[in-house]
Amino acid sequence: MRSPLLDTPGAVAAEAPDETIAGHYGDPYAEQRALASGQALVDRSNREVVRISGADRLRWLNDLSSQKIDTLAPGTPAQTLFLDAQGRVEHHLTLVDDGEAVWAHVEPGTSAELIAFLEKMRFMLRVEVADVTPGYAVVTVAAPGETSGVAAAPPDGAIVIGGDLLVPRERLAGVASDLGLRPAGIWAYEALRIEAHxxxxxxxxDHKTIPHELGWIGTAVHLQKGCYRGQETVARVHNLGHPPRRLVFLHLDGSVDVLPPHGAPVTLGVSTPAEAEPEAAVEGAAEPGQIGFVGSSARHYELGPIALAVVKRTVPVDIDLLAGGVAATQEVIVPPDAGRNVAIDPALRRRIR
Structure with a gap:
């Protein structure tokens, strides 16, 4: 569904899966600064919107997803995950309950699969699930992770979800001027999202991601709630093990003209002979090879070229990397020792062995 904001003078379409919205409006760095200072609005109307109504909606979603939703107060934004039986991430929702229904927005192209699963799980409960994407568009009025930019008086008919607004789609073309904000492209949002980890x-x-690897524990996963699909994996990793991979923030070599694309391989950086020993410690990397992949990359108005990547947990945190051939240094997001939070008596551990 092509956004009318693409008709704004200077608008340049983004790349898939964001090709129906603007990547920028002619000045990407100024747009980043404006978004960071709460003076811009980002059109994210390619995201899909799901509405879940009915008296049993909160308890039902609580039983199906990773977040504790049954006690969610109206107007409180939340994130939750839907996992498969092995604990791998299938869907990520940003949501709010307005007292009558739960409103959630999800990635482009994912709502049909989510709704199909939810419909199978309704049984005899009092819930109704609807795709309301044709009627509502997502716009963001705060930097990623912030809520201070939300308008005190959102447009009529809008739903507030933290720093996001679900606005009636027929009002999308004029929402920036209605709120007194300049439009910023998805490039600005993505750069600040990467900065915010x-x-x-x-x-x-990817197809094998589990929540611990990306630091979704705490933000999208509640560790003390009851059972849900995939919960056994979450509990086992949190209490007894470590995730096999970890999310890292990368500072990229600013002298290179290109950004590593999504999916580009992450490999070990070039080491001097004195620094070669850490390579042998990398699990599964006895010889040079891929130890992760680039998720997102962007040019930040202050930090320069940056990226998020997923690498093997045992990659040393102080070793230089190559991201799609671009030299990179790491900043820890998910620590290598994430998980294994249960202290076991050494005597008991010996008996277990």
Whole structure:
């Protein structure tokens, strides 16, 4: 569904899966600064919107997903994950309950699969699920992870979800001027998202991603709630093991003209003989080879070229990397020792062995 904001003078379409919205409006760095200072609005109307109504909606979603939703107060934004039976991430939702229904937005092209699963799980409960994407568009009025930019008086009919607004789609073309904000492209949002260490489904995830790897524990996963599909994996990793991979923030070599694309291989950087020993410590990398992949990359108005990547947990945190052939240094997001939070008596551990 092509956004009318692409008709704004200077608008340049983004790349898939964001090709129906603007990547920028002619000045990407100024747009980043404006978004960071709460003076811009980002059109994210390619995201899909799901509405879940009915008296049992909160308890039902609580039983199906990773977040504790049954006690969610109206107006409180939340994130939750839907996992498969092995604990791998299938869907990431940003949501709010308005007292009558739960409103959630998800990645482009994912709502049909989500709704199909939810419909199978309705049984005799009082819930109704609807795709309301044709009627509502997502716009963001705060930097990723922030809520201070939300308008005090959102447009009529809008739903507030933290720093996001679900606005009636017929009002999308004029919403920036209605709020007194300049339009900023998705490039600006993505650069600030990477800076904020926030993973995105389909970028920092693949078919085997589990929540611990991306730091979704705490933000999208509640560790003390009851059972849900995939919960056994979450509990086992949190209490007894470590995730096999970890999310890292990368500072990229600013002298290179290109950014590593999504999916580009991450490999070990060129080491001097004195620094070669850490390479042998990398699990599964006895010889040079891929130890991760690039999720997202961007040019930040202050930090320069940056990226998020997923690498093997045992990659040393102080070793230089190559991201799609571009030299990179790491900043830890998910620590190598994530998980294994249960202290076991050494005597008991010996008996277990």
């Amino acid at each position: 926030m993973p995105r489904l389909g970028f920092e995830t």
